[in-house]
Amino acid sequence: MQLRGNWNYPTAIHFGAGRIAELPEAVKFAGIKRPLLVTDPRLAAMPMVAGALDSLRVAAIPCAVFTEVRPNPVASNVEAGVRALREGGHDGVIAFGGGSALDVGKVIAFMAGQTRPMWDFEDVGDWWTRAEPSGIAPIVAVPTTAGTGSDVGRAGVITDESTHTKKVIFHPLMMPKITICDPQLTVGMPPVITAGTGMDALAHCLEAYCGPFYHPLADGIAVEGIRLVKESLARAVRDGQDIEARAHMMAAALMGATAFQKALGAIHALSHPVGALHDTHHGMTNAVFMPYVLVFNRPAIEEKIARLASYLGLSASFDAFLRFILDLREATGVPHTLQGLGVDAAQLDRVVAMAPQDPTAGGNPVPLDECSARAIFINALEGKL
Ligand SMILES: NC(=O)c1ccc[n+]([C@@H]2O[C@H](COP(=O)([O-])OP(=O)(O)OC[C@H]3O[C@@H](n4cnc5c(N)ncnc54)[C@H](O)[C@@H]3O)[C@@H](O)[C@H]2O)c1
Numbered sequence: 001m002q003l004r005g006n007w008n009y010p011t012a013i014h015f016g017a018g019r020i021a022e023l024p025e026a027v028k029f030a031g032i033k034r035p036l037l038v039t040d041p042r043l044a045a046m047p048m049v050a051g052a053l054d055s056l057r058v059a060a061i062p063c064a065v066f067t068e069v070r071p072n073p074v075a076s077n078v079e080a081g082v083r084a085l086r087e088g089g090h091d092g093v094i095a096f097g098g099g100s101a102l103d104v105g106k107v108i109a110f111m112a113g114q115t116r117p118m119w120d121f122e123d124v125g126d127w128w129t130r131a132e133p134s135g136i137a138p139i140v141a142v143p144t145t146a147g148t149g150s151d152v153g154r155a156g157v158i159t160d161e162s163t164h165t166k167k168v169i170f171h172p173l174m175m176p177k178i179t180i181c182d183p184q185l186t187v188g189m190p191p192v193i194t195a196g197t198g199m200d201a202l203a204h205c206l207e208a209y210c211g212p213f214y215h216p217l218a219d220g221i222a223v224e225g226i227r228l229v230k231e232s233l234a235r236a237v238r239d240g241q242d243i244e245a246r247a248h249m250m251a252a253a254l255m256g257a258t259a260f261q262k263a264l265g266a267i268h269a270l271s272h273p274v275g276a277l278h279d280t281h282h283g284m285t286n287a288v289f290m291p292y293v294l295v296f297n298r299p300a301i302e303e304k305i306a307r308l309a310s311y312l313g314l315s316a317s318f319d320a321f322l323r324f325i326l327d328l329r330e331a332t333g334v335p336h337t338l339q340g341l342g343v344d345a346a347q348l349d350r351v352v353a354m355a356p357q358d359p360t361a362g363g364n365p366v367p368l369d370e371c372s373a374r375a376i377f378i379n380a381l382e383g384k385l
């Protein structure tokens with residue numbers, strides 16, 4: 001079977017190895033004449049960015065590069081990018097990279113047309129309706145990790161340094177016009193980033209599936225996404241050149257972000273404050289919390305998880321699924337405790353206060369309060385399941 005296709009769930013997805021060559025057409029398709037390519041400094045020094053710029057040059061599309069993107073990006077990254085976009089007279093953004101560069105690129109394109117400050121557009125109630133939609137610049141996304149699925153999402157996650165909180169900036173028109181998903185771009189990801197980003201995709205599928213709402217479409221996408229992770233993540237970590245495993249992980253990442261419009265849950269609610277306070281990798285932090293949250297949620301999800309386990313070819317029980325998660329973590333080098341991420345109890349009280357307030361907490365199948373957040377955090381510190 002050829003691992004290639006043109007899909008529209010939920011935007012135009014051009015999927016397949018080598019398809020980065022179609023970047024100039026994608027830019028034209030999005031109606032962009034003078035793109036600003038937003039990426040991070042490490043990727044900017046890699047041949048894939050030079051190759052993309054070459055292909056634009058050949059197609060006579062003038063393009064500048066903006067690289068002020070840090071992991072767990074902050075507001076000043078977006079502000080500097082909006083200045084670069086305006087000063088360079090750019091009419092659209094190529095968001096090129098992992099979740100950090102994709103999110104910054106998307107929010108730059110969104111903020112280009114706004115007069116109100118960015119935090120006015122946090123994903124709270126109908127705040128997005130405050131935005132002036134006509135000024136939002138079009139976006140072409142090019143993911144280089146397989147995890148966040150930000151390239152098929154309508155939001156960007158930016159850290160507010162004044163409160164150390166990760167905030168979601170949301171607008172429906174922040175959805176890229178087209179995303180080029182080329183698994184070839186991910187072959188150079190080091191094993192630790194492959195593992196962390198892949199576990200983020202798994203966390204998206206799993207939390208969406210476990211969410212207590214009615215959304216059979218999301219559920220269907222999530223279970224197949226989990227199966228792809230099961231078949232491919234350990235392979236991609238072991239052998240980065242395994243293009244089939246890379247392709248399946250890239251698909252799983254898209255599927256996770258498509259499914260999580262249903263819900264996320266306590267894995268993300270705990271991981272967001274830990275990431276904002278300790279600057280840990282988002283997906284790796286999710287991976288550490290995953291089994292502790294599963295056990296906490298067990299009373300509400302036991303039957304659902306048994307059904308999932310059966311689909312995955314495991315014995316149809318919660319315990320079989322938990323064992324699979326623990327084995328996958330071990331096979332991909334995920335630490336079993338928070339200490340393994342360099343996180344200690346110093347910020348425990350702040351994390352415990354912030355987690356139930358995180359917008360993802362409301363999608364957890366068992367209500368998450370300060371008391372339960374504390375218990376999960378301590379279990380994750382001590383490795384107690
Ligand atoms: N918008 C969303 O829906 C959404 C969802 C989940 C997570 N996020 C956010 O995404 C961010 C995390 O994104 P991420 O996990 O993709 O990591 P990242 O973008 O921070 O990248 C991690 C590192 O990997 C490097 N890298 C990326 N691609 C590479 C490649 N192909 N080869 C070699 N190195 C490569 C980067 O240069 C960087 O150093 C967090 O800020 C998180 O909050 C957003």
Ligand SMILES: [Fe+2]
Nearest residue numbers: 148200204282
């Ligand atoms: Fe995530």
